[in-house]
Amino acid sequence: MLKHEEKEREVLPGVRNIIAVSSGKGGVGKTTIAVNLAIALARKGFSVGLLDADVYGPSVPRMIDAGNYHPEVISEKGTDLIIPLSKYGVKFLSTGFFVNPADAVVWRGPMASGFLKQLITQGDWGELDYLLLTCHPEQAIFI
Numbered sequence: 001m002l003k004h005e006e007k008e009r010e011v012l013p014g015v016r017n018i019i020a021v022s023s024g025k026g027g028v029g030k031t032t033i034a035v036n037l038a039i040a041l042a043r044k045g046f047s048v049g050l051l052d053a054d055v056y057g058p059s060v061p062r063m064i065d066a067g068n069y070h071p072e073v074i075s076e077k078g079t080d081l082i083i084p085l086s087k088y089g090v091k092f093l094s095t096g097f098f099v100n101p102a103d104a105v106v107w108r109g110p111m112a113s114g115f116l117k118q119l120i121t122q123g124d125w126g127e128l129d130y131l132l133l134t135c136h137p138e139q140a141i142f143i
């Protein structure tokens with residue numbers, strides 16, 4: 001059986017550091033902090049990705065003025081890869097890229113966690129110094 005550390009490296013082999021931005025309360029500035037931290041790290045010369053994993057109210061698309069971005073999916077060696085939006089030197093993926101803001105979406109637990117797992121493992125993140133994650137306080141992410 002693989003040790004926990006070895007398993008982690010298998011999931012995101014090219015990602016050196018993961019930073020989760022979360023809180024026990026809504027509306028306190030998680031998304032603001034995550035987006036600004038990502039762009040600040042990119043400006044320092046690091047390669048950075050940001051995954052907005054908030055399934056209840058993803059606000060990253062609006063914050064980076066990318067409400068109309070719909071990620072392309074490419075097939076590489078039999079695996080589907082989801083192409084993040086590159087903007088301000090950061091690779092962005094958000095649940096909001098897949099949902100029309102005007103539509104009501106009813107997420108069941110397994111559906112949301114399966115979808116998030118897909119964004120993490122099938123996102124074409126490449127080599128990253130930092131992957132930032134932001135999610136809703138009532139959400140937990142398990143890989």
Ligand SMILES: Nc1ncnc2c1ncn2[C@@H]1O[C@H](COP(=O)(O)OP(=O)(O)OP(=O)(O)O)[C@@H](O)[C@H]1O
Nearest residue numbers: 025026027028029030031032033054057059136137
């Ligand atoms: N440090 C701050 N000072 C004042 N206002 C702020 C600060 N950080 C964020 N805000 C404002 O507070 C509001 C909520 O911020 P943000 O969307 O980043 O919070 P959040 O924790 O991600 O919210 P949610 O739980 O809804 O995802 C926004 O209007 C934002 O402009």
Ligand SMILES: [Mg+2]
Nearest residue numbers: 030031054059
């Ligand atoms: Mg938020």
